[in-house]
Amino acid sequence: MSVVSNVLKSPAKIVGWFSRRSLPIKIVLIVAVLGIGWFIFSSLTNEAQQPVSQTAIAQKGTIVSTVSASGNVLAANIVNVTT
Numbered sequence: 001m002s003v004v005s006n007v008l009k010s011p012a013k014i015v016g017w018f019s020r021r022s023l024p025i026k027i028v029l030i031v032a033v034l035g036i037g038w039f040i041f042s043s044l045t046n047e048a049q050q051p052v053s054q055t056a057i058a059q060k061g062t063i064v065s066t067v068s069a070s071g072n073v074l075a076a077n078i079v080n081v082t083t
Helices: 002-019 023-049
Strands: none
């Protein structure tokens, strides 16, 4: 029975210790715990998300491209030609 009561008293001891600390210390402790948790989580899940590189040999050739559009064509600059 003493083991169970000691385990149940441990969270109460931690909460009591935490509540006696000043606000800046509480903020630092919370940020530290969250940072450690994020680091552990990201290190466990980051292995599957490694970037994949793909390379190929450059080749010479002809590029064929087709552009189609409809509408009116307007000149950007108009120049009068005289002879």
